[in-house]
Every structure is written in C-alpha cells, then in structure tokens.
Amino acid sequence: MRVFSRTMLAACALALSGGAWAAVSVSYTQPEKFSDLPFSIAERERILKELSAHFLILGKRLPAGQNLNVEVRDIDLAGREERTGRTADEIRVLRGGADWPRISLRYTLESNGQVLDSGEAKLSDMAYMDKLNRYASGDRLRYEKRMIDDWFAKQFKAAPRG
Structure with a gap:
C-alpha cells in the first residue's frame, strides 16, 4: 500500500494528430x-489500479495537449463488505440504502503549463441501483465507474471519441 499512499502514477498518452498527447x-x-x-491488501490494490485505469480511459476524451491530474482523497464503494460465514472471505452486499458510492478528489486540468480548471469534487450517487448502467453486472466497480463518467462528462464536457 505504500506505493499507493505516495502516488500511484498512471500515465496514459494518446497520440493524436500533429503528434500531440493527452495524459492523466x-x-x-x-x-x-x-x-x-x-x-485484503491485494484487493485494495486491485481496486485502486482499476480506478486509475478508468481515469486513463476517460482521459482519452480530452483534447490533445491537455493533462489531467487527479488526487483521490477518499473512497466509499457501493455496498458493504460482509464476511461469508466461517471463512475469512468477504463479499460486497448492495442493498440500495445508505450504502451508495462516494469519491472525494482534487483535480487539475492543464495545457501548455497553464491551469485550465481545478478544484475539489465530492462524487456520490444515492440512486446508484435505480439507474441504467452500461457496465456489466460482473464489473465490481460498475457503479463507481458510472459515477466518475457522469462527473467527467459534466466537468470537462468531454464526449466519447469515435
């Protein structure tokens, strides 16, 4: 977890016309x-890597030459972890009550060394189980990803490419 406590730097670059790059x-x-x-530490790391990868995918929507820095300050996943009987295994139970997903973050969007946008955001989706979701039911982070997608589209007005 120490790697993540300092910085999990996930750099993604998309080569666009004119050799320009967008990075997250x-x-x-x-x-x-x-x-x-x-x-589980291994599961925590897997979750953080998967969320980082999702931000990288969204970064491909940004115009060439823009860089987005995201600092995630807190995560509360949809549902709750519960132990499964006598084993040490846990499962995530989604009830649709007060267990909605929440993410607190800071962000900075830059281009050519100039800050275009920055701020703090507190993402949450109280009706996470009542909305259509384009992510598969087997995707453990489908509610968090949809919530991040909604924030990203609204904040950066960045529609999917292609």
Whole structure:
C-alpha cells in the first residue's frame, strides 16, 4: 500500500494528430484511511489500479495537449463488505440504502503549463441501483465507474471519441 499512499502514477498518452498527447495521472492520498475499501491488501490494490485505469480511459476524451491530474482523497464503494460465514472471505452486499458510492478528489486540468480548471469534487450517487448502467453486472466497480463518467462528462464536457 505504500506505493499507493505516495502516488500511484498512471500515465496514459494518446497520440493524436500533429503528434500531440493527452495524459492523466492519478494519485491516492493515504488509501489505508479511505472510508471503504476491501480488507485484503491485494484487493485494495486491485481496486485502486482499476480506478486509475478508468481515469486513463476517460482521459482519452480530452483534447490533445491537455493533462489531467487527479488526487483521490477518499473512497466509499457501493455496498458493504460482509464476511461469508466461517471463512475469512468477504463479499460486497448492495442493498440500495445508505450504502451508495462516494469519491472525494482534487483535480487539475492543464495545457501548455497553464491551469485550465481545478478544484475539489465530492462524487456520490444515492440512486446508484435505480439507474441504467452500461457496465456489466460482473464489473465490481460498475457503479463507481458510472459515477466518475457522469462527473467527467459534466466537468470537462468531454464526449466519447469515435
């Protein structure tokens, strides 16, 4: 987890016309103190890597030459972890009540060294189980990804390419 507590830098570049690049970097501030991540360290790391990869995919929507830096400050995943009987295994139970997903982050969007946009965002989706979701039911982060997609589209007015 130490790698993630400092910075999980995920750099993604998309070569566009004229050789320009768009890049995204994602860092996690003290993920061991996040509100809700799996108990297993390996599962926590998998979740953080998957969220970083999702931000990178979204970054491909940004215009060439723009760089997005995201600092995730807290995560509360949809549902709750519950132990499965006598084993040490946990499952995530989604009830649709007060267990909606939440993510707190800071972001900076830059181009040519100039800040275009920056701020803090508190993402949440209280009706996470009542909306259509384009992510597969087997995707453990389908509610969080949809929530991030909605924020990204609204904040950066960046529609999907292609």
